[in-house]
Amino acid sequence: MQERVPLTEREVNRDLLRPVFTTPLWWWAAVGVLSVAVAAGLGSALYLAINGFGVTGYNRPVMWAFLLVNFVFWVGISHAGIMLSAILRLTQAEWRRPATRAAEVLTIFSLLTAAQMPLWHVGRVWRIYWVFPYDFGRGIWPNVRSPLIWDPSAIFTYLTSTILFVYIAMLPDIAVIRDRATGWRQGFYGVLAMGWRGTPRQWHLQAVSGILLSAIILPIFVSVHSIVSWDFGVAVAVEGWHATVFAPYFVIGAVWSGVAGVITLMALMRWLFKAEKYIRAEHFDGLGKLLSVVGIGWWFFTLMEIIFSLYSKEAAEVSFRTLQMFTWPYNMLFILFFLTGFVFPVTLFLSRTVRHNIAAMFWISIFVNIGMWLERYMIIVPGLMRKQGLTFTWGSYSPGATETILVGSTFAMVALGLLIFSKFFPLIPLSDAKEGEVLRHEIQVGKVKVPAIIREA
Amino acid sequence: MADTSILGLFSNVDTAVVGADKLKEAGFEDFEVLTGSPYPEGAFGEKPVKHKLFVFPLIGAVCGFTVGMLLTAGTQMAYPMVTGGKPILSLPPMAIITYEGTMLGAVLFTIIGVIFESRLPRPRLGLYDRRITEGFIGLMVTSSEQRIGRAEQALKDAKATEIKSSARAGA
Numbered sequence: 001m002q003e004r005v006p007l008t009e010r011e012v013n014r015d016l017l018r019p020v021f022t023t024p025l026w027w028w029a030a031v032g033v034l035s036v037a038v039a040a041g042l043g044s045a046l047y048l049a050i051n052g053f054g055v056t057g058y059n060r061p062v063m064w065a066f067l068l069v070n071f072v073f074w075v076g077i078s079h080a081g082i083m084l085s086a087i088l089r090l091t092q093a094e095w096r097r098p099a100t101r102a103a104e105v106l107t108i109f110s111l112l113t114a115a116q117m118p119l120w121h122v123g124r125v126w127r128i129y130w131v132f133p134y135d136f137g138r139g140i141w142p143n144v145r146s147p148l149i150w151d152p153s154a155i156f157t158y159l160t161s162t163i164l165f166v167y168i169a170m171l172p173d174i175a176v177i178r179d180r181a182t183g184w185r186q187g188f189y190g191v192l193a194m195g196w197r198g199t200p201r202q203w204h205l206q207a208v209s210g211i212l213l214s215a216i217i218l219p220i221f222v223s224v225h226s227i228v229s230w231d232f233g234v235a236v237a238v239e240g241w242h243a244t245v246f247a248p249y250f251v252i253g254a255v256w257s258g259v260a261g262v263i264t265l266m267a268l269m270r271w272l273f274k275a276e277k278y279i280r281a282e283h284f285d286g287l288g289k290l291l292s293v294v295g296i297g298w299w300f301f302t303l304m305e306i307i308f309s310l311y312s313k314e315a316a317e318v319s320f321r322t323l324q325m326f327t328w329p330y331n332m333l334f335i336l337f338f339l340t341g342f343v344f345p346v347t348l349f350l351s352r353t354v355r356h357n358i359a360a361m362f363w364i365s366i367f368v369n370i371g372m373w374l375e376r377y378m379i380i381v382p383g384l385m386r387k388q389g390l391t392f393t394w395g396s397y398s399p400g401a402t403e404t405i406l407v408g409s410t411f412a413m414v415a416l417g418l419l420i421f422s423k424f425f426p427l428i429p430l431s432d433a434k435e436g437e438v439l440r441h442e443i444q445v446g447k448v449k450v451p452a453i454i455r456e457a
Numbered sequence: 458m459a460d461t462s463i464l465g466l467f468s469n470v471d472t473a474v475v476g477a478d479k480l481k482e483a484g485f486e487d488f489e490v491l492t493g494s495p496y497p498e499g500a501f502g503e504k505p506v507k508h509k510l511f512v513f514p515l516i517g518a519v520c521g522f523t524v525g526m527l528l529t530a531g532t533q534m535a536y537p538m539v540t541g542g543k544p545i546l547s548l549p550p551m552a553i554i555t556y557e558g559t560m561l562g563a564v565l566f567t568i569i570g571v572i573f574e575s576r577l578p579r580p581r582l583g584l585y586d587r588r589i590t591e592g593f594i595g596l597m598v599t600s601s602e603q604r605i606g607r608a609e610q611a612l613k614d615a616k617a618t619e620i621k622s623s624a625r626a627g628a
Contacts, residue, residue: 009493009592133532141532144550145540150557157557161564168571176493179587194572195579198589202575203495204506209571216514216567220560227553434494 005277006440012433013176016426019273020177026272027419034416041409044402045120053123056403059395062384066403067121070410072376074114075155075228076254077261077369077414081107082162083221084259086214095286097432098278102269103262104166105427109417110261111159113410118151120406147231154224161220165213171196172206172431206431225254232379239316240324240383243309249301253372256291256298260345260368263287265418267362269427278428281356288355295346295368302342302375316386324382333374341371462584462599462623464491465612470500473594476615477501480598483611491585491595501596513570514563521562525555584623593618 007015019027048055058065081103088096119125131152133141142149175196178189196202229250232241243249263284270279309317325334345368348354355361381397399407421427443450467473473490480488481502490501498505529551537545572578589595596617598608605622612620 009590013591133528139535141536144529144533144554145547146550150550150553153554153557157561157564160561164564164568168568171577172493172495176590179590190582194577195582196575196577197579197582197585198492199576200490200492200496200498200501200503201506201508202577203492204498205508205510205571205575207495208508208510209567212510212514212567213564216560216563220557220564223553223556223560431495438494438496 007277007433007437009434009437012430012437013180015275015277016428016430016433017177017180019422020424020426021180023423027423031416031419034412034419037409037412038416041406041413044405044409045116048120048402048406049123049125055400057398057400058403059397060393062381062395062397064121064380064384065397066399066407067117069373069376069380070407071114071117071121072228072250072380073257073369073373074110074117074410074414075225076250076257076372076376078107078110078114078158078162079221079225079251079254079258081105081110081258081262082158082165082217083255084262086218086221089210089214090218093286094436095283097436098275098283098428099262099266099287100432101166101169101429102265102427104162104169105418105421106258106261106265106414107162108159108166109414109421111155111162112417113413115155115159117410118148147227147234150227151231154220154227158217158220158224161213161217165217168209168213169206169429170425172198172203173426173429176430177425222251225251232383238383239309239314239320239386240379243305245301245305245308249298249305252294252298252301253375256294257369257372259287259291259294260365260372263291263361263365264369267358267365270358273422273427275428278433281358284358284361285352285355288349288361291368292346292349295342295349299342299346320382320386323386324378330378330382334378337371337374337378339371340367341375345371460599461602461605462597463605463609463612464584464586464621465596465598465615465617466586466588466619466621467594467596467615468592468618470496470594472616473596474501476596476612476617477503479611479615480596480608483607484604485598485600485608485611487599488608489595489597489599491589491597493590493592501594508574510567510570510574513566513573517562517564517566517569518559519562520566521558521560522555524562525558526551528558529554584621586619586621 053063056066085096085100085103085107087093088100119128122128131142131149135141144150171193174189175193175198178186178193181189226247229246232238233243233246235241266279266283266287269275306321310321324330345364348360348364354364385394385396418427465476467476477488477490486504488503490503530546533545533547533551539545584597586593586595596612598605598612600608609620609622
């Protein structure tokens, strides 16, 4: 905590609400560019919906490719967001303060983005409502035995819980905006703040609910990515997918990529919103340490997955791994995945100098997610491509322009969502920052004064 | 006769604590503290907070479990198609969806509980000052017009920066 600068409540309000009350030129430019990218993605999606999957690079038997790779990727990003927030809240980690809101909001936008991928993937998007139990007239109900029904129920639970969690945690901050806003915004934030006044009772309930909701959402987080992994794991016919290790493997992979996503976001927030006083090198140091452990853990599962599948020397498994690791172009992608997803980040995260270098942390976090996107690609596409007994046609997959634009636009969509959110609500929680100031203390040790944090038992 | 409220504003914690002590000395135990930051419990000598928030997620979980179970069992029974000679009710997927329902119920009821126990929503803010979210600390007392003068005097003795009254504000 050596880098902390003492701040008053007024300074915290001024600094953290600046993006809400002022709109710099770069914000408009970024929103404009991202909107164009999102519009391009929407155009691609509509083109796909109107013309069917013939316009993509999808080819039998590779009928799950870019869109579902991207689905798993964004679900993964969403998971570590709330996981990070929940674990740091539960453990009362002091360095959580600037990270929690960004992590939670990243969860919301990446989940919304992830959820639209199956929407386009089903082809007949206008029939997506079939996943809901609605048909009282005809008596036809969703097949609850299908993992494709488990997914929506899990994602709906997770998304609803996260939105409500973020809203409740944001109440004190909304009240601060209400007290500073004028015109229609005062009314808008007044309604959202629900009459928050900051009584000890309200603050106490905030603290308790933060811990209670974290404790409830953590098991949801584990369940959601486990269920996503079972989309693959319960598929008996695909050797590369049918593995019992998939649930924990996917969960820890989600933590790895999601926390890296939080680092990317925090670095951008520090630079764009000039939040140097709040997002400091020590926060990146903490996240880097956490990630070095998570990265090694994730790689352990990756190795387990490969070793156990090869140990039995079953022809189908050997054939799949040969395709995945030694056949062009997947061998090149596998090496890229191995280097960007594991070797570079984990090695670099072990260095304190790197962990304190925010630009380096930013780029490494991007590398992690390039690696993790490739990991999902390497599971899904070669997994389906392998020649199987009853398959009468064997195509390969090379991405077409339609789904490439659509997938590319999802990155713009998440960024746009975060930018627009930052215009209405602070991405760094004011109440958490203020609590950190209230509990800040200095203790004399010998001839030096050392910053310390006092905390309630 | 209607009660009157007064709100004393203090610029820092130390003077607010003096104000709280003076109010107690004057016989006002049920004053409200309004702050823009979460202070440790009891910092102003206020009474400990009692709540029943922990009951809410339990009720929600039971409701969610019931809905999840009824939904999964009901829809399978409503369209009883035997596949592969297996039982109509397939427990593993029922457990998954019921689990999600249980957790969703727990979260929804926790949120309801937080709002209810926080005494929200409050349609009118009442006696309040925007400076509270800027670092000022408010001590609010509601009492009869005969007694409120003593509370006001206590806040003045504690050197409150400003004292606002609901009567003066016309609230």
